[in-house]
Every structure is written in C-alpha cells, then in structure tokens.
Amino acid sequence: MNTLSILMSAFVLSLVGLGFFIWSQRSRLLSRSADGSEVIFARGEIGHPETLTPDRSLKAGAGTVDSQELLDRAAADASTAAVVFFFYCCAFVWLLVASAAGLTASIKLHAPDWLVSEAWLSFGRIRTLHLNAVAYGWAPMAGLGTALFIIPRLLKTELVGGRYALLGGALWNAALVAGLGSLAYGVSDGMEWLEIPWQIDILFVAGGALVGLPLILTLLRRKVAHLYVSVWYMGCALFWFPVLFFVANVPGLHRGVEAATMNWWFGHNVLGLFYTPLALASIYYFLPKLIGRPIQSYNLSLVGFWGLAFFYGQVGGHHLVGGPVPAWLVTLSIVQSMMMILPVVAFTVNQHLTLKGHLGALRHSPTLQFICLGGLMYTASSVQGSFEALRSVNVITHFTHYTVAHAHLGLYGFVTMVFFGAIYFVVPRVTGRDWPWPRLISLHFWLAATGIAIYFVSLTIGGWLQGSAMLDESRGFMESVRITLPYLQGRSVGGALMVLSHVVFAAHFVRLLIGGAGRTDQSSTRLSAPGAI
C-alpha cells in the first residue's frame, strides 16, 4: 500500500469512528444511568438573569426553594477559597512580570539600542522570559485557580486535599522562579516553549501532579450522576498537560527533525489542549451562570468537546510546512487544522443559542463582557488559525509577525480575557468582598480590548507586508524588515494599553484586599451598583 491510501483510509476511518463515538455518547450506549444528560440540579430558579437590583423575594426564594443547591455551593467554595486565592495572587504577579517583559521586548524591535547594557535584557532573553512567564505563570495559575473553584461546585462536593494543591502551587511557582532565573542567566534548552532546563522541569511535574491529585480525588467523591461539560474540559486538560509536558521534556528522547516535530506537537497542543479547554470550560460555566439560562445543546457540547480532543492533537505539524519532515505528516496536520472548524463552530453556535435574546445582560455584568469577548475571539482566532495552516496562506505568513498577532489573538483575546472575567467573578466569592470601584473594571475592559485590537490589527498588516516582501526576489531582505517598523511601533502602543489595563486590574485587586473588612455588609447596596457581579 502506498502512503496516500494509508493516510486516506486512516483519515476516513477515524472520522467515522469519531462520529460513531459521539453518537454513542449521545445515545448513552456507554452509560449506566438512565438519564445521563438529564438535568442534575434542583429546579426552581432557572430563567431569571443575574439580577442587579436588590430583590428581596429572590433572596428569600433562594433560601427556601433551593437551599440545598446554595448550601452545596457555599460548602464547595469554603473548601477551595484559600487555594484559589493563592493561585490568583500568583497569577497577578506573573501577569505583571510577563507584561513588563513583553512590552520591553516589543519596544526593542523598533528601538534596538534601548536597554542594551545587561545581557538578560537583550531581546533573545526578555522575549523568552515573556513567553515563559505567560505560558507557565499567568495562564496556568489563573486557569488552574479557576478550575479548582469550578470543579467542586459542579461536582456538588468539597475539594479533597486542598493542601496538596497549595503545596503543588508553591512548588510550581518555585520552579518558575528558578526557570526564569536560568533563562535570564542564559541557560536554556533551546526549543521554543520548552526553554526551561529539564532539571527544573522535574519540579513542574511534581508541582503539577500535586495540583492534579486533589481534583482527581474530588472527581471520585462527586455527588452528581452527570458531569457538566466544563468538567470534561477541565478534567481532560489536567490529564493532557502532564502527558505533553513529560514527553516533551524527557532529555535525549528526540533528536534533529524528530525534535522539531515533537517541539511543535508540544507547542501547539499546550495551547489547544491545556489553555483552551481551561478557558472554554470557564465560558461554559460562567456564560449560562451569568445570564441564568441553561447551555442550549448538550449535542453541540459533545461535538465541540470530542472534536477538539480528536482533531487538535494532530495539528502541530502545520508549524513545519516547508520543513524537511515527511509530507504525509504536514498534510494530515493541515487537514486536521481545517477540521478544527467543526468543534469551533459547534461551540460558537451553542453559546450563540444560549445568549440569544439575553444580550441585555452584557450591559450590566463586566464579567460577562470579558467572557463574551473571549468567546468571540476563540472563534476568530481558531478560524484564522485553520486557514493559516493552508500552504497557500502559510507561504506568506510563516516566519512573520502575522503569526505573532495570531498567537496573541488566541492567548490574549481569548484565554486571558476569559480568565479576567473569571477572576472578577470568583474573587468576591473567595474573599467575601466586592470589587470596590466598578468603574475600574470597565476601564480595565476597554483598555485591554482597545490594546489587543491595535496590537492585532497592526501586527497582522505588518506581518502580511513583511511576508510579501520576503517572497519578492527583487527586494532585499532588509526592506522586509524596514517595512514592519511603523506596525511594530503600533504594536508597542497596543501593548502599552494592555499593560496599563493590567496595572489597573492589579491595583484594584490590592485595593480590594486592603479595603475595609466591612464590605460584606454593604453588599445589599452594592447589588444596585453596575459592578455587582
């Protein structure tokens, strides 16, 4: 058999298998319970949007009609409050570190003589510090913190072994400090996304395992028959990431072209199988929660989840288009990149159906604004990424700033925005204090949204011009560099707005922490404020 028929039959057979599997899940062929997709929560409250006016009848209703639901939720929150708070504090620190490093790297691209006295401030290191502070600092701390908060709530039980998660979080952060230190010093493993030396990675593995353990123990103690879609995503992210991270960091296992293939298998999957599911799970939780309406289609949730799980693992090869790797591998990754449109559309349609007719809730809930913008950007960046994988587009965008713009649309426009929204919702529940200045939340939102818009538009245009110039034999290489200069400056402007929004965000958080303890008591008046979330 030739390569073509093997590849074709593998593709078709696996698609048929996936379709059958999703159908069998839907038809509960593999389920022991009779009503796997039935409603799991006590009824009685569905149908009213997140209220913003002090409504005594509702308060009383929540207390009497459905008090068990509320009690379970309060018990779950009480068990996770300390550990979620710790993860969020770390997330704030790494957000600020990563922002500073990112802005510095951005400015250096159009002002190369700025801050050249120290080796660790050189572009090659400060950019790497930015990437690692986001990839292993901000995103996992915010994402795991949110997962630790949501999972016990959805399982209607308390977090088991929260102390392990605290210890794991501490180990993880110690590893990150050591890793960033070694990168700043110039010691690196030399592969993008995998720069941190493997000796330090052992600490990450230990820390990650300690964070994952309580969530598995909690899953075993669940008090619900049916797992809500958010739990699928978060549970799988916690299973996928250790596999990815361990395989990618075993020293001496992959060499040469194999190492490059593995490198992008890891680099792309850590986005799609770790950050993405954590953020999607947050959307699936917070969006229906905030508008008080169930997610409309369990069927679409199934397609979205299993499509992501099946297609995503194979798309990393599109980073190697044009490289000396077997053509079947790249072709398969391009096809699966396009197939990703299916789960993305399924997710988008599901959220759209849920939100339809309830857009008014957006005006009052800043959390919902962040979550909805994040969801839209998930659709945008995923569809863009699918087409970017096509050879005809890739030939222009590969090795240009266009790719950087795309990466930020995904990791900032989507993941980070969703985590911002999640933090705004969760912090009042774990601290018992409301955000003191609701206007600052709006300021944060608009600064961040404007910043990423400027960032994305200018780098996308600049990257496309750069790629076109590089393909044009009649123009020298330096022209393709010079042509990007105004767009790189535009990126720095957008980046500065984003950094400013993070400073506002962090300052607001600090104010909430050092503010008077009496906030809790004022919450009835807070409810009428636009910032009540």
Add this chain to the structure above:
Amino acid sequence: MNKPEILPQQRRENPDPEEGRTPIPWLVLALALALAAFGVVYISRSNLDAPAIWGDGRSAAELAGDKPAAGAKVDGGAIFTSMCAACHQPTGLGLPGVFPPLAGSEWVLGKPDTLAAILLHGINGSIEVKGTAYQGAMPAFGGSLGDAEIAAVLTHIRSTWGNAASPIDAAAVAAARARLADRKQPFSGGAELAALP
C-alpha cells in the same frame, strides 16, 4: 459537615448551569460533511511521496535555487556590516585610539594592491592613520572571503563616507593574492606595508 457561612455574593448568583437538548442544527451537520469532503480531496491531491529532505511541497529544481549569474554583484556593504563594522563602526570613523578610521584614511584611498594586501593577510603592529598611531590587530580575511567579496568590500569603503577612490575589481585582488602567496604572517605594521611595491 459544618453549615458554611453563605456569602451575599453566593446568595445573589444564579444556580450552577445545566444543559438543554437542542438538536444539532442541520447547518452544523452540513459543515461537518463539507469539511470531511475537503479533507478527502486535500489528501488525495497532495504529493506525499516526495523525499522528506526536499521539504514540503517543493521540487528538486526549486530547492537547487538560482545559481548566481556570471558577473552578479556581490554586496560589499553587507559584508562590511557583518565583518568590519564591529571595529571600524558603521560610520567608518573607527574608535579614537583603538580602531583606525576608514573615512579619509590614506591607506584606504591609496594603492589598491596595498589595501588588498591588508585584507588578505591582516596587520599585527603599529600603523599610522591620519596622523595618529594605532597598535594594529587587523585580522586576515584571505581565508574566509573570496576575491570578488574582498573586491566588493574594498570598493564599498573606497566610495562611502565621502571617500571617492577608484573601484577595485576581483582580478586585482586575485593578482595581489598570487603575489603574496608565500606569506604566512600578518604584516608587522605601517612600515612594512609602505615598502610593498
């Protein structure tokens, strides 16, 4: 289980979400079929049997690239930027007292053969440039640059920063290389260079 304190924030929020059972819209199913069809067509039309070392989607002819046409110009400015500018500076002014200037230098504007000799074999000793003595430590480039490249960079420095001396061609550099073929050491300084024919 102790009855936990219920925060007002917890009390005012909606119950945890659940899922409805809206069927999959037929447009989504149609999209799934369309994407599967695209995958089949894309795989069947791709060239999978090309050797991996060619890279993806390229032929042997494309990879061979265009041979530089006979007489194609070598970019002397690019060579200067990558190999010379670290000491002599992009301005051609050097660093006072350490690296001699090229702008207005009598050696640069002087005899082409002597200038080619400096690049081919380097200098290790004292040399006077524009009235200032430098302890020269000029590396030899005869091993790393070809005749055409040396000619291009010499022509570049003779015609930049206000310099306006005649260009030097590859044949002249080749001749200098042949004449000095026996030399194994750098020149010992300005005196020895001045004595060259």
